Amino acid sequence: MARIEYGRVAGTASAAIDSFTERLPLPGLDSGENGVYITRRTIPIRLQSVSSNSIPGTPFNDTDAITKEEQFVKNYASIIKSAAVLLLAITLAAGATASADVLDRIAERGKIVVGSKADYRPYGYLDEGGNIVGIEPDLARDVADTLGVDLELVAVTASNRMEFLEQGKIDVLIGTMTDTAERRGVINILDPDYYSSGTNIMARKESNFVSWEDLDGVPVCGIQGAFYNRKTSEEFGAEIVGFTGTSEVLEALKQGRCAAFVYDDSFLVSRLQQDEWSEYEMPLETIDDSPWGIGVATGEDRLARLISGMIVKWHVDGRIVELEKEYGLEPTPFAKRMHEFFVNEFVPEDAR
Amino acid sequence: MKCGHALRGSTDLPVLLPAAHRLAATAGRDRAAGGPVLRLRAWHGVFLILAVVLWSGLAAAQQAADGRESVLSALIRWSPLLLKGFVFNIIISFLAMGIGTIVGVMLGIMQISLLPPVRAGSWVVTQFFRNAPWLVLLFFCMYLLPFEFQVFGFRIPFPDWVKGILGLSLPIMANVSEIVRGAIQSIPTGQWEAAHSLAFSRRQILFDIILPQCVKRMLPPWMNLYAILTMATVLTSVVGVSEVMTLTQRVLAAESRTDFLVPFYGYVMLMFFVYCYPIARYTQKLELRYAVYH
Amino acid sequence: MDPLQTIYEWFRWLNEAAGINLTIVYDSYDRNRMIRGFFNTIYLSAICLLFSVVIGVVGAWLQNSPLKWTRRIVQGYIQLFRNTPPLVQMYFFFFALGSMMPTMENEWGIMEPILSNWHWAIISLSFFAGSFNVEIFRSGIEAVPRSTVEAAESLGYTRLQSYVHVVLPLALRVCLPALNNNLVNLVKTTTLAYAIAVPEMLYVSNQIWSDSVNVPEMMTFLLFAYVLLVGMLVWAMNSWERAMRLPGFGT
Numbered sequence: 001m002a003r004i005e006y007g008r009v010a011g012t013a014s015a016a017i018d019s020f021t022e023r024l025p026l027p028g029l030d031s032g033e034n035g036v037y038i039t040r041r042t043i044p045i046r047l048q049s050v051s052s053n054s055i056p057g058t059p060f061n062d063t064d065a066i067t068k069e070e071q072f073v074k075n076y077a078s079i080i081k082s083a084a085v086l087l088l089a090i091t092l093a094a095g096a097t098a099s100a101d102v103l104d105r106i107a108e109r110g111k112i113v114v115g116s117k118a119d120y121r122p123y124g125y126l127d128e129g130g131n132i133v134g135i136e137p138d139l140a141r142d143v144a145d146t147l148g149v150d151l152e153l154v155a156v157t158a159s160n161r162m163e164f165l166e167q168g169k170i171d172v173l174i175g176t177m178t179d180t181a182e183r184r185g186v187i188n189i190l191d192p193d194y195y196s197s198g199t200n201i202m203a204r205k206e207s208n209f210v211s212w213e214d215l216d217g218v219p220v221c222g223i224q225g226a227f228y229n230r231k232t233s234e235e236f237g238a239e240i241v242g243f244t245g246t247s248e249v250l251e252a253l254k255q256g257r258c259a260a261f262v263y264d265d266s267f268l269v270s271r272l273q274q275d276e277w278s279e280y281e282m283p284l285e286t287i288d289d290s291p292w293g294i295g296v297a298t299g300e301d302r303l304a305r306l307i308s309g310m311i312v313k314w315h316v317d318g319r320i321v322e323l324e325k326e327y328g329l330e331p332t333p334f335a336k337r338m339h340e341f342f343v344n345e346f347v348p349e350d351a352r
Numbered sequence: 353m354k355c356g357h358a359l360r361g362s363t364d365l366p367v368l369l370p371a372a373h374r375l376a377a378t379a380g381r382d383r384a385a386g387g388p389v390l391r392l393r394a395w396h397g398v399f400l401i402l403a404v405v406l407w408s409g410l411a412a413a414q415q416a417a418d419g420r421e422s423v424l425s426a427l428i429r430w431s432p433l434l435l436k437g438f439v440f441n442i443i444i445s446f447l448a449m450g451i452g453t454i455v456g457v458m459l460g461i462m463q464i465s466l467l468p469p470v471r472a473g474s475w476v477v478t479q480f481f482r483n484a485p486w487l488v489l490l491f492f493c494m495y496l497l498p499f500e501f502q503v504f505g506f507r508i509p510f511p512d513w514v515k516g517i518l519g520l521s522l523p524i525m526a527n528v529s530e531i532v533r534g535a536i537q538s539i540p541t542g543q544w545e546a547a548h549s550l551a552f553s554r555r556q557i558l559f560d561i562i563l564p565q566c567v568k569r570m571l572p573p574w575m576n577l578y579a580i581l582t583m584a585t586v587l588t589s590v591v592g593v594s595e596v597m598t599l600t601q602r603v604l605a606a607e608s609r610t611d612f613l614v615p616f617y618g619y620v621m622l623m624f625f626v627y628c629y630p631i632a633r634y635t636q637k638l639e640l641r642y643a644v645y646h
Numbered sequence: 647m648d649p650l651q652t653i654y655e656w657f658r659w660l661n662e663a664a665g666i667n668l669t670i671v672y673d674s675y676d677r678n679r680m681i682r683g684f685f686n687t688i689y690l691s692a693i694c695l696l697f698s699v700v701i702g703v704v705g706a707w708l709q710n711s712p713l714k715w716t717r718r719i720v721q722g723y724i725q726l727f728r729n730t731p732p733l734v735q736m737y738f739f740f741f742a743l744g745s746m747m748p749t750m751e752n753e754w755g756i757m758e759p760i761l762s763n764w765h766w767a768i769i770s771l772s773f774f775a776g777s778f779n780v781e782i783f784r785s786g787i788e789a790v791p792r793s794t795v796e797a798a799e800s801l802g803y804t805r806l807q808s809y810v811h812v813v814l815p816l817a818l819r820v821c822l823p824a825l826n827n828n829l830v831n832l833v834k835t836t837t838l839a840y841a842i843a844v845p846e847m848l849y850v851s852n853q854i855w856s857d858s859v860n861v862p863e864m865m866t867f868l869l870f871a872y873v874l875l876v877g878m879l880v881w882a883m884n885s886w887e888r889a890m891r892l893p894g895f896g897t
Contacts, residue, residue, distance in 0.1 A: 226856070251610045
């Protein structure tokens with residue numbers, strides 16, 4: 001089949017398992033009247049390389065390099081397997097009191113609270129009614145629709161998004177958060193990553209910056225709290241002048257208070273398409289292509305697995321690329337690559 | 353000889369100066385009010401409005417050629433949202449001031465207590481909350497207080513703006529305590545001595561003699577504090593409250609046009625001015641009414 | 647540097663053992679940033695304190711001027727600065743007025759306005775605190791008994807002389823508590839300069855906690871740093887208050 005669909009996770013656990021596995025064409029899982037049976041040992045799937053024509057399911061070959069996406073696919077099968085086992089355990093332990101885990105709370109409340117940016121167009125911004133709209137709110141709506149609950153969006157900023165998640169104020173964080181090791185130590189960032197962007201600068205054409213080292217001692221504007229500010233200033237010697245919002249930075253850049261603006265390349269590309277920035281360019285090569293991750297609180301494994309599955313679904317469906325186009329962005333290489341990769345993985349040849 | 357300002361605007365001499373009529377009227381008004389009245393006009397606010405309108409008019413004239421939306425129409429489009437945010441600021445300021453004042457007065461009275469531990473304890477509390485940055489206090493309120501309460505199986509949410517109010521009332525409490533202490537200490541000691549000699553108890557002296565006199569002295573710095581508090585309500589954005597400054601920044605990010613920066617912030621400034629200026633005038637009227645002449 | 651190095655290492659151990667991450671001690675980059683930020687805050691506070699007091703004194707004197715327009719301008723300035731948020735004032739000064747300043751070519755070949763963000767931060771904060779100081783000095787001046795002023799006039803003092811030798815000393819003693827309050831608020835208001843990228847303590851802490859994900863630790867540090875700074879200022883002002891106490895007032 002060409003699409004993977006997820007049923008509603010609602011009602012009793014066994015109904016959930018049924019609907020969950022009915023639609024998953026994964027070998028090795030079979031749904032019977034008393035629960036889920038594992039009929040076949042699943043073989044870890046590993047590709048030799050993304051572009052090769054090797055058939056998915058070829059047995060493991062030790063000598064090949066493995067990309068992050070491939071590692072995930074290897075884990076994915078075991079994740080699904082253990083998720084099924086977990087749900088089985090839950091069914092068997094029927095009647096057990098709900099340990100207030102987030103999915104239970106969501107089902108009880110009838111709504112899911114998702115944290116999203118409200119000041120970063122087009123990923124999350126305000127419309128005139130005061131509602132948060134954008135690429136990430138749309139992704140959040142997908143999650144809510146899958147679970148069959150209402151969606152409540154909470155505006156977050158870089159400085160409070162992780163605290164909100166830890167406190168329990170938001171259940172899921174989809175807030176342009178770059179996936180770093182430090183952050184993984186604090187919250188649970190899900191695999192696979194859903195988006196990515198690199199770092200680049202926007203500077204006047206006549207400034208003639210050629211390489212990142214040219215920024216030594218130059219005042220460079222940035223957004224306060226961006227993680228690449230430190231690298232730009234420590235490694236390349238730039239003097240970071242940080243402002244709170246993008247409009248302030250762009251105004252300062254125009255006034256000549258700084259020679260360049262260091263930010264996500266996707267934002268800069270969309271800005272450079274506008275007429276008022278015709279004298280500016282992105283002269284340097286994009287570095288540090290860093291993926292963005294969706295976060296849940298540590299320990300929320302059920303929700304984590306569900307959303308991981310949803311991210312895979314988004315990549316298979318090309319949802320991210322579709323949303324980028326809808327909001328006027330040039331589809332990023334990462335989104336396109338992930339889409340191709342996951343389609344190769346899960347969609348049989350004849351159904352593509 | 354240089355005359356002092358007391359003679360300005362009034363004269364009993366039969367001298368007809370060119371502006372005599374106007375001066376006489378001014379003098380009459382001054383005498384009726386019991387002292388020189390600050391003649392403030394609303395033209396300050398009008399000036400600000402004109403500045404914003406002119407600025408956006410200029411920008412609009414520029415854009416008429418570009419074909420992009422003019423600043424004025426963008427301001428009008430976003431006004432409902434921004435005004436809602438501003439009302440939020442005002443509500444927060446009222447409640448924070450109310451709570452802070454009540455607790456602060458008690459703390460201030462404790463600061464002049466005869467018992468050393470009470471005096472020391474209230475002094476420490478006052479100094480600590482006075483010296484701490486408001487932003488940091490707000491931040492701690494946000495993380496130490498839970499986001500919902502579980503009482504007998506009911507979930508009571510503890511919304512952000514309530515945390516913001518509690519966070520802001522802490523420095524207000526400390527500042528009011530200082531104001532109260534300062535006002536009490538500015539009453540001449542003769543009052544205390546006279547009251548003691550008339551066998552008033554300490555509590556009677558405080559509540560019947562000293563504090564009523566202090567109210568007049570406390571009013572201007574207290575209104576001053578309210579002005580500072582109103583401005584400080586924009587800090588609650590750290591706690592996650594959608595108040596007017598945060599909303600403005602988000603609107604600017606959504607609009608992504610650099611020439612909107614100044615008009616939108618000017619608009620916010622105008623809103624604050626329109627709210628605070630009448631309060632300032634009322635404060636001045638109150639000051640004159642309760643003026644203490646030696 | 648060995649004893650210092652052991653202290654740094656102990657904080658690194660603290661992070662691994664207890665999860666209390668104070669990178670401003672063990673990480674040299676963050677440590678240098680924070681020290682610079684601390685001294686920048688002190689510098690900014692000191693300069694703004696000085697200017698705001700000067701503005702307050704001058705403004706209070708001008709408020710009693712016989713010229714109608716002088717009084718009106720001073721009143722307009724006070725009303726404008728007291729009734730608008732200081733953060734928005736700072737944005738206005740920096741972005742609006744800043745762009746209207748004459749430009750000069752800087753070393754990277756870009757035409758930059760002559761007043762930098764530091765200058766505008768100082769101007770904005772001084773004017774903001776100055777407007778409150780004018781009110782405070784005015785109430786201090788009005789607390790001076792009219793009889794004293796008239797006595798000075800009758801002794802032949804000009805307006806300026808009576809202001810400097812008679813009115814101001816008395817007014818200062820009366821308004822010192824309120825002035826103390828205002829100066830303390832000024833030191834805390836310097837944190838607003840972070841909005842126009844002045845590298846004072848809050849700005850630096852913001853950068854650090856974004857990089858190292860240690861918001862609670864940094865907030866606690868900020869709390870104690872400001873309590874220390876402000877505490878020193880308050881102690882100095884209190885001792886000055888005590889030295890200048892007017893006999894016959896207070897409990």
